[in-house]
Amino acid sequence: MIEVCGVSKHYGDTTAVDDLSFRVPSGQVTGFLGPNGSGKSTTMRMILGLDKPDSGFVRVDNKRYVDQQLPLTRVGSLLEARSVHPGRSAINHLRFLATSNGIPKSRVTEVLELVGLESVEKKRAGSFSLGMGQRLGIASALLGDPPILLLDEPVNGLDPEGIIWVRTLLRDLAAEGRAVLVSSHLMAEMALTADQLVVVGRGRLIAETTVADFVASAGGERVLVRATHIERLERALADLNPHRHELDGLWIDGTSPAEIGERALEARIPLTELSPQAPSLEEAFMSLTSAEVVFHGRQLDEPDRQTPPVQKTVSADAPAPAPVHSTGTPVTKPSRERTSTFTDLRHGIQSEWRKFVSLRSTIWALLLTFGIVVAFGGIGAYGTTLRWESFSGLRKAAFDPTAQALGGLFFGQLVLGALGVLVLSGEYSSGSIRATMSALPRRGRVLVAKITVLASSALVVSLATMFAAFFFTQWMLRSIEVQDTLASPNTMRAIVGAALFLVAVALLGLGLAAILRHTAGAISTLFGLLLVLPLLVNFLPEEWQAxxxxxxxxxxxxxxxxxxxxxxxxxxxxxxxxMFGYAAIALVLGAVLLRRRDV
Known part of the structure; x- marks a missing residue:
């Protein structure tokens, strides 16, 4: 069960949620309705701990979301279908989520089959249609087989078959005793799916009731009456304030069909239809929320220029969902025992490693670092051999073969620094940070996991790079017989130190990404510190430069x-x-901001 108690949220002068309270009970589908800008998405983010309320609190089974052990096994969520890194495949996205919460690999296969994406599981999410992205989001929500589900517009982009499938799925999940909170703008669909409604407007609660009671609160039944002599009937019923419906019909409010029939009989007017009409959920919603609409559209001046909206549906090549009868099939449930801090951190590191290696850009960045440093050392050595005889004796005496080999460090730092930025900023730009923080709500541990994976990967690659650059450069210098060996004074220190320097730069990039949350801004700041700042210092007085x-x-x-x-x-x-001090300062500041700011 979900309990939202007196929650308020402000963004500057804008009130997104205002003292909102409601409950989402188990065993029911609760529809979450409201106009655009009414605070629905903000409320859902606060339930998941992604946004922090200014006042009030949210409890999921009597606990804060951040205090849930293995949260994906307690709460499944779909807030945005595009909360997936476009460069990551569907199966890798689900695998990193599964790893973060100790969910068996077999469950990934189960949910992919359930939503009908098994045939495209290795395709990158960036190539998915809107409907396919929705299915992947639903698979993510179901991954931990949770007793509570939060779904924001789950049928957006689905074709009619997909909509029916989702409706049946939600009804089956509620029948199993789960609590389901679902928002949608499709009122007809919500009327078929929801058991109860929570209706909000301008961040305030308008109604918390059943669908039937909500519709009834909008007004009584209307009666539709049709006759061949509609003008005569309209005059006979003039005191009932009839409203014309099409050419041969009238709407009459507040009067029973029996009374209308008697009046028509007295006037000797034969009727062709006399039927009571209850208001639809859409009509009730429009009636009760009309004063709460924040964003109003307007009609075009020329009606004949209006064009119907284009309905987005799943692409023709999208796979079909699993058969409806399979949606309620019990699945292997992951363990839900209380986990230790060490176990949580281990899950986080394993999850981050899966994310790290599942992107092509990561592999290319590491290979580019290796190639550019080794190539620069080799090119520099080749140039030295060509000009060696022209060097002065003093220059020959000061020549440092190891420094020559490791000179590509200053190009490699740009690549690894940018990679450090992208490890975190890429999640913000793609929206996948919400999936990460929902799976691992303790944000400090997420940052520690990223530091561990980035530092260890950068260290291994940097050590391999520096040793390769050293040996290749010394081989290139063999013709002039000016070479260092690993036993030469300070050589091992320089090689290991250069590798650690690259690790520090990568961590500095990660810290800047945590502070700025923007790829271009963080990379620009990093490059400014590494490249631009030294140039600016050259304009200062010499004593200041020293x-x-x-x-x-x-x-x-x-x-x-x-x-x-x-x-x-x-x-x-x-x-x-x-250098590690600079990185530590950035990471500590980033950690503080990461914990305080909304995702």
């Missing part, structure tokens, strides 16, 4: 890769600690 330069990332990098110190600055290890 004080500031040791703190610049570019100087720290030079101090780390040089085995023969040339550039003034801190010791190599101090420079490395400085």
């Amino acid at each position: 004080e500031i330069n040791p703190f610049l990332p570019v100087i720290a990098g030079l101090r780390i890769v040089q085995t023969i110190p040339v550039v003034p600055g801190f010791d190599a290890w101090i420079s490395l600690l400085l």
Whole structure:
């Protein structure tokens, strides 16, 4: 059961939700209705802990959502069909969600078959039609076989067969004793699906009642009467205030069919139809919420220029859903025992690893880092061999073969730094951050998991890159017989330090993404710190430059890769600690903002 108690939410001067209270009981489908801008989506986000109420509270089975153990096994949600990274396949999206909550892999296959996406499970979500995206969202909601479901516009984009399938699915889930909260703008569909309604307007509760009682509250029955002599009938019933319906019919309110029939008989007017008409849910909704509509449209001045809206449906190549009879089939339920902090963190790290390796962009970024650093070292070595004889004796004596090999570090930092940004900002831009935070509501642990996966991956790739660049460059320098070995003074320190420097830059990018939440802004800030800031410092007085330069990332990098110190600055290890200090500051600030801000 869901309990919303006195919840309010403001965005600046705008009140999205105003002292809203209602309950979603188990064993029923509760329809959540309201005009656009009435606070439905905001309320659903607050139930899932994605947005924090300014006052009041929300409880899911008497607990905050963030306190749920394995939350996907307690609450399944569909807020936006496009809350999936477009570069990730359907099966990988579900696998990372399953891993985050200890759900068996077999369940991923079950829900894909249930929603009819098994034939396209390896296609990237960015290529899905709207209807296919809705099915993937429903699969995500059902993944943990939860007793509570929140679905925002679940039939949006589905064809008639898909709509019937979802309706049957929701009714079957409620019949199993689950609590189902579903919002929709399709009133006819809601009338067939919902047991009770929660109706809101401008963030306030308008009604919390059954469908029948809500319709009845909009007014009594109307009577439709038709006759061959409609003008005579209209005059005979003039005191009942009839309203013309089409050419041969009248609407009459507040009068029984029997009385109307008697009046027609007295006037000797034969009737062709006399039928009571209860108001529809749509009519009741429009009647009771007309004063609460925030966004009003207007009619075109020329009616003949109006065109009917285009109904979006699932594409022709979309797979059909599973047969209706399979929607209520019991499935293997994951364990719901209380989990430890260590177990939660392990699930989070495994989930982040699955996300990390399931995107092509990640693999390409790591390969590009390797290629660009090794290539730069080799090209630099080749140029050195061509010009070696023209070097002065002083320059030859100061030549550092290890620094030559690791010089590509300053290009590799841009790639790994951007990757660090995308690890988090990519989720914000795609909307998949909502899926992540619903699966792992303790946001600090999400950030720790991302740090662990990013740092370990960057370290492995950076070490391999630096060793490869070192050996390749020394091989290129063999013709001039000026080479270092791993046993040379400071060489191992430079190689390992360069790899750790790249890890620090990647973590700095992640921290900036947590602070700014915007890909372009975070990457621009990172590149500004790495590239633009040193150029600006050059315009300062020399005595200022001497004080500031040791703190610049570019100087720290030079101090780390040089085995023969040339550039003034801190010791190599101090420079490395400085870089990790910058990353730590960004990550701590990002963690604070991540916990405080709405998703």
